[in-house]
Amino acid sequence: MQIARRLLVIAALFQVFYGMQVIAAGVLRGYRDTMVPMLLATFGYWGVGFAGCWLLAFPLGYGAVGLWWGLALGLAVVAVLLTLRFHLLAPPVNAAAEAVAFR
Secondary structure, eight states: OHHHHHHHHHHHHHHHHHHHHHHHHHHHHHTTOOHHHHHHHHIIIIIIIIHHHHHHHTTSOOHHHHHHHHHHHHHHHHHHHHHHHHHHHSOOOOHHHHHHHTO
16 A cells, blocks of 8 residues: 555656646647657656666665656656757747736
8 A cells, every 4th residue: 555655646746747748749849849859758768767767666676666756757857858948949928928918
């Protein structure tokens, strides 16, 4: 029962990062930017996520909990990188647009 509680907490956090990643990927697809997001996702999932899963689950001995923390870490890295990519590509918002948007 203890492991199930831990995994549910990690899964809840996972969902937050997953939502962030899906939105950022969709926005970038709308900007017709697909190559760089693919490379960022490859780095995040395989470089950070897979390495984190293996490290936390096996050498550090956290087992299933470590495996899920590694998955969440990889997803969080991808979500942050894709969001940063969007902020680099998006045009700045001018004062007139802000005034209309926040009425």
